[in-house]
Amino acid sequence: MSQLIYTQGIRHKGEQKKLKSRIIGGMWLIGILILTIIGLLVVNYYLTERVQSSESKLDEALEQYKEVIENYDIILQKYEEVKMEQEMNSQNFEQEKANLLQEQERLLKEIESLKEELQAKGDTKGQVKSTGKVAYLTFDDGPSENTKKILDTLKEHEVPATFFVTGAGLQQEDTKALYQRILDEGHQLGNHTYSHQYSYIYASKENFIKDFNRLEKEVFDLTNGKMVMVRFPGGSNTQQYRKYNKNGVNVMAEIKGELTQKGYVYVDWNVDSQDARTKELKSKKAIIEAVVQGASKQKTAVILMHDAPAKTTTAEALPEIIRQLKEKGYEFKALTPNSEIVQF
Numbered sequence: 001m002s003q004l005i006y007t008q009g010i011r012h013k014g015e016q017k018k019l020k021s022r023i024i025g026g027m028w029l030i031g032i033l034i035l036t037i038i039g040l041l042v043v044n045y046y047l048t049e050r051v052q053s054s055e056s057k058l059d060e061a062l063e064q065y066k067e068v069i070e071n072y073d074i075i076l077q078k079y080e081e082v083k084m085e086q087e088m089n090s091q092n093f094e095q096e097k098a099n100l101l102q103e104q105e106r107l108l109k110e111i112e113s114l115k116e117e118l119q120a121k122g123d124t125k126g127q128v129k130s131t132g133k134v135a136y137l138t139f140d141d142g143p144s145e146n147t148k149k150i151l152d153t154l155k156e157h158e159v160p161a162t163f164f165v166t167g168a169g170l171q172q173e174d175t176k177a178l179y180q181r182i183l184d185e186g187h188q189l190g191n192h193t194y195s196h197q198y199s200y201i202y203a204s205k206e207n208f209i210k211d212f213n214r215l216e217k218e219v220f221d222l223t224n225g226k227m228v229m230v231r232f233p234g235g236s237n238t239q240q241y242r243k244y245n246k247n248g249v250n251v252m253a254e255i256k257g258e259l260t261q262k263g264y265v266y267v268d269w270n271v272d273s274q275d276a277r278t279k280e281l282k283s284k285k286a287i288i289e290a291v292v293q294g295a296s297k298q299k300t301a302v303i304l305m306h307d308a309p310a311k312t313t314t315a316e317a318l319p320e321i322i323r324q325l326k327e328k329g330y331e332f333k334a335l336t337p338n339s340e341i342v343q344f
């Protein structure tokens, strides 16, 4: 009996052990399950976060893409506008070119018919055929005492000339009378500005026009003659304004535009007597040579000379200049808006 109880006790103990290890095993399983669930929850949370942030990034990218598309549209529109403008400009240019060509053709025809007319006249009068060579004597910076001598020479040789005057001659009674005498003797008066002072006239268009108008008015009051011809002090290509205009304005272009628009005609020269090239007085001989040699290269010679008070040798050289140019077949004329205009 006691043996049985003992055996039963042993069996009972064995079962208890088994039960215990099962319980422990179960607890482990539960623990692992819980950990797995927690792990899955963590992973799920993390993934959700990731998806959300990439969604917002996607939204941002979409927004940017939209912006780029919009900008592209604007650029495209601008490009179309510029293209249209360019096309219009080139059309205008073509039109202008065609007009100019037409005008050129018309003028050439006119020249041709005038030539024929001239020829016919010459033939009927039995005159010597013209060489077609023309000399325009021009005198700048006067009138002065020298102008008297020059006018006497021109009268003696029956030669017309052009005087680009300043206001300097208006200051004295005897030179003041010369503006009228120039016109009376069949010469041309041209505007060379009142003051001839570069620092003032080339500082701005306004200064130039004021100075220019002042001379025009005073000469008109004196002679009743309007000066249409113009010569710029220093020539039409002078760069003096660069020195005197501090704002970088192309003063020269503005002046030329205004004068041309108002019907004035500015003239430069293609023969330089060189009587104002240096401070020392040029010799009479040097002036004659410069003019005659310079003119020999030009069919239409616009000759630059000066009749300022100091230029005595220019007046002395004039008779010989006229004699030699006549010998070479030049006809002398005064400048008018219809002359063959020389501009730089």
Ligand SMILES: [Zn+2]
Pocket (backbone or CB within 6 Å): 140, 141, 192, 196, 232, 233, 234
């Ligand atoms: Zn001058």
